[in-house]
Amino acid sequence: MKILILLLQIIGLSIALSNNQLKSLVQSKSSKLISLTDENFESILQGKRDYHIIALLTSSSPQINCVLCKEIGPELEIIANSWFKDHPNGIEDDFDLYFFKSEFLESRKLFGLFQLNNIPKIFYFPPTNSTANRNYVSEKVEYQFYQGDHKDLMIRWFSELTGYKFNLYIPVDKTKLAIHAILGFTSVFLLKRYKKYVFNVLKSKNTWGTLSLILILLFTTGYMFNQIRGSPYIIEHQDGRREFFLPGQQTQLGIETQIISFVYGILSILLIVLIKRAPTIKTDSINLLLVSIISGLIFVMFSTLLALFGLKGLGFPYRFIRFIKF
């Protein structure tokens, strides 16, 4: 048995999988974006190939935190699935086309061979007759990422290289549909059932007040920035160090929004306590205690805010308390 595998491997080194083998492999999978790993990449890429290959080298692991990878992956899968919907049995009298996706954690060797230092990459491997060792490394064509609709740009590139026409079938997400239906149904039902309470909540000043304040706190602390730029929540370095604040006025992390809106919120609440609550305490000594504690807290929080703002590094000179010595 072992010898057989060894034999297969030796053969595999010089001859790639045949078109029919690949076709049956693809037909058996539900997702037509087949995964390319350290185990199978030699057999697919090495040696003679009588098919086109498009491979996405990517990673979805949170440590690498690649935003573009997460955008590209599903889009390429849609293209791959659409292609096989049009050509379930391949193309009769021309080369077939297969789509692959390689995850960094499962194929470190492959990534090393291509000497990648950034991802995602999309490579195109044309059909070849060469049987040279690792011929695929030199035969690859790299895709350039540009701004715009990725699906459109990729399809244009693919058809330029292969000469095939691509149609897109964007699938209806059935689970999403079901969830929406269930949500809609239950909410209508609850609305009907607890009409009185719902109206009371909707009429209540407190509901709207809380909602407005939360929205204001989120918007003024860069929530929309995170949404639009897709900024990472936190940056974890390899040695376990964590970065909470990015320097620079034009950038921020997801967690910064949370920290800063918390600071603003606490400061606002303390101020309101000073205005609304403290004057109602008639005992002088307790009043004094409360007022001094709250004033102290405001001072500390405000100093923290200034220190955090100083971390963003603009040469900002003002601090109340120096938490960190520079």
Add this chain to the structure above:
Amino acid sequence: MSNVNQLTIYGVDIQLIRTLLKIIIFISIAGAAISSRLFSVIRFEAIIHEFDPWFNFRATKYLVTHSYYEFLNWFDDRTWYPLGRVTGGTLYPGLMVTSGAIWHILKNYFKLPVDIRNICVLLAPAFSGLTAIFTYFLTKEMKDSSAGLLAAIFMGIAPGYISRSVAGSYDNEAIAITLLMATFYFWIKSMKIGSVFYATITALCYFYMVSAWGGYVFITNLIPLHVFVLLLMGRYNPKLYTAYTTWYALGTLASMQIPFVGFLPIRSNDHMAALGVFGLLQLVAFGDYVKSKVPNKQFKSFLIVSVVFVFGSGIAALFGLTAMGWIAPWTGRFYSLWDTNYAKIHIPIIASVSEHQPTAWPAFFFDTSMLIWLFPAGIYLCFQDLKDEHVFVIIYSVLCSYFAGVMVRLMLTLTPVICVSGAIALSKLFDVYLNIKDAFHGDNISISKVISKLTVLLSFGFYLFYFVLHCTWVTSNAYSSPSVVLASRNPDGSQNLIDDYREAYYWLRMNTPEDAKVMAWWDYGYQIGGMADRTTLVDNNTWNNTHIATVGKAMASPENVSYEILKKHDVDYVLVIFGGLLGYSGDDINKFLWMVRIAEGIWPDEIKERDFFTDRGEYKMDKDASETMKNSLMYKLCYWRFSELFGGRDGVDRVRNQQIPINAVPELNVVEEAFTSENWIVRIYKVKDLDNVGRDLYDATKFENKKSGKRNRIVKRPKIDLRE
């Protein structure tokens, strides 16, 4: 409180003292607001800043030298050559008319002939004083005059507003924020007392605002939204009806008198909310009338039927009219506010502008300092009272927080409401702790009460002091640079001014024929028009994308292709901005990809963005630069003879940190160097005429080079003996 009126101090009525004090405070606030905006005038000189202000300045000069009707009918043949621009019909004239009027008044009534440039430079600071006063009145409507005074001083020195109104930043926003505050104040006033008079003034302010800034759409939607929310809250009353209908009818009619706006108020969807609420208000008023006449039960069924009917027909009408093309779809900028990816995909020109980027949290704190955390507290206090006018502040704050988060430039509209609401919170605090009456129990003074009051007052007094420091620091460091003149520091700390732009524009003005056509990227169009007074192909009014793409193609193509374009457009000079020597990052090479992209949008077969990258997908200028890049006109114009500066070694591009090889000097055949500024920031080339013996320009240049023995490397010395 009748006994208050009788109180006197040294025989002077206390009300009089109060008024006097208020006037003094106003004058000091206006003084603080104006003087903190003068940093750039003191450091540099009274000069117009940035890009757009140069156009406004040029238009104002046209207005004061011609009649008003000539101004409205102005067809400008010195921009967008050869198309020209219908300038009078495509600008908001409010700003120019304002400074023109001030100029005429000073000249004719006060006999003070002031240079129009000085009026333009100082207009924004002067109006900021007015803004502070209107903010006072607006906040006074929300709480009382002490909150108003706080709001006025906040508004006067908050960097969020200063950023757009320093001396020299002669832009529409300079007067628009004043008008925004005025319109809102009069709206609140008229809505509160149901006065037709105040509603008319609101409409007048609104008209002024429409004539001054495209952002008037914000008012057009905010006031109807306010009314709509009040209706939902069941707060309909005849005062609201009077105020809104008067404002809407007059304001809309008035706004249609601006040529650039025209029939937009009844055709564009941006304005439909105002119309819808106008209709709704009629129905509600009618319903109110019916309700007072018929029994309750019949009214209920009447209500349900009519609401369903009106809602259905309204939606149908909106869709129907849009489908038939009677009302325009929403504008692109409006889309990009709601669907944040819209601009990125569909409108590269909007996406390429840095003002349209989302805002990260430091910008909010940078622009408003501690007001940003007083802001939610103020909104909370508004919710506690929740009168009609407080609803306005709440809607304004939530909406504008969102807008400011999506687009940096809209910080400007958020700042006023932050000031108002911060002032409300702070003055509530001072109301409680400045009231020293409750520290006295009969004749005894409660020590602990006094201490607790002092703690709060002193600490907040300190924060206010810090606030002033913060605002001054931000204004002085971030918002006081004219960007036409660049400042840097020498190693010994002394200031070094880099004045290349004006040097080059002045050269153009003095050394080229008056009708010379200058081609440059659109960013510099207004400045060339304003400072050099030469005809440009494209400018910052980006109304014709194809024409911009033509310029982009000329820059991105090889010389022979470019030459054809240059000749077809009668171009005499080509101007490029190059920061490689000095390390000035806002130069044309860094903007070059946008030129390529915009050109590719029109000629996808001839210009391909991919060709400008190296094989590994890098944007490089050194020896690895792609052939297309090396052959492009832009590359040649920027690096022509650049490496000669480095005495036989490779040139170093300090912006991109790349080596420009000495042995691959770009060759120029169709243009020749005419001028390069001191720090090489501006380089101007003259387009060669067709050869006088009919040769190809390539051959002619080769022949010239051969004749002079060497390639055109060394500087030609003037032949003195020939001149004698």
